[in-house]
Amino acid sequence: MKDGPDIARIANLIGDPGRANMLAALMSGKALTAGELASEAGIRGQTASGHLTRLEEGGLIQRDRQGRHHYFRLADGDVAQVLEALMGLAAKNGQLRTRTGPRDPELRHARVCYNHLAGNLGVLLYDGLKARGVLVGEGDDIALSDAGRAEMAALGIDLSAKSRSPECKSCLDWSARRSHLAGRLGRGILDHMFAQGWASRPEGTRIVRFTGLGEAAFRKAFNF
Template sequence: MKDGPDIARIANLIGDPGRANMLAALMSGKALTAGELASEAGVRGQTASGHLTKLEEGGLIARERQGRHHYFRLADSDVAGVLEALMGLAAAKGQLRTRTGPRDPELRHARVCYNHLAGELGVTLYDGLRARGVLVGSGDDVTLSDPGREEMARLGIELSTKSRSPECKSCLDWSARRMHLAGRLGRAILDHAFSEGWAMRPEGTRIVRFTGLGEGAFRKTFQV
């Protein structure tokens, strides 16, 4: 028996088409019911229950209880990062589940990746923050600089200290094949865009839809 992490088990959990569809649905960052996830996977309730048990035991999802109701979400941002990277690999190799549809340009422009901004606008934000020295570091290892921290404070962007996720983290964007910003800062910036009314999320999709004025304000605020 080989020593080290068992990547085969994780790959098997993700590799089942039904479970893959469930995990993709949870990339929206929302907690969903077993019924909703069964619909996403196209399976019956009993089959969905089996899938969810395996994903929970494998540490890929977490269960939340509210009264008699159970909701499921991705376990953490590490799981989301792996899924986003796999989506990028699949797209690069031409492994697409559906043909390009009318929503595809919107998804590529701006979308939610678990809890932060992805797509062309997310990549542009990441590149701009690095170019201005708000984010510093080498390669994909980035941190918030002291001037950057002061700038975020002036904008009223507060970083949660309750989360165990890193303050800043690079995440490989599946559509652009370049990095966008994850971590607590990435989440805080997306929350700021929503709270300012610059953007909204259409129901049932990962799209982040900016208004014309909203995208202009977003670009001006973060100088991208």
């Protein structure tokens, strides 16, 4: 293709195994150091530094500086959405890096996708909000209804902060291969879950693990 966006360059950046592993690690939404990302990718620090420079120049990650320390995070939610979709395509075609194990069912049940809830619970939440008319529209063209906005406000989810991120956005879930909720509302709901103590994240993983009563409280609060 001679005209239009250069998808080959982006595909090349993501396609290297070391870079792909580092990008996958950043799907947790946390900022990580070069050393932590090198460990995730199983490569030497010098090699990781070169990969991170290429990813930064390609606009896929951003660097945060705090004194002498440098931290890296995904550039934005659009990058996370592309990675989640690629994970789904890989899973659909049987391209799995490891055998399933104890963590696999937990990841499929509930996990963090950059800054919002994914997995089976994320899909059920999205479907429930649409069924009740909290969300209206289809695909990427979804929005909060007036009643839905009032409901979120009553729960204490503040969406008034200015942001380049859309208020509501669908994101294709890699494990369920159906949509879950992203955007500022998705982030607000995830933050609300943690603030209420319904769930937590085990260190070093994307898993969202609910307490004994937490999942029931979460489902009741959002009525799904």
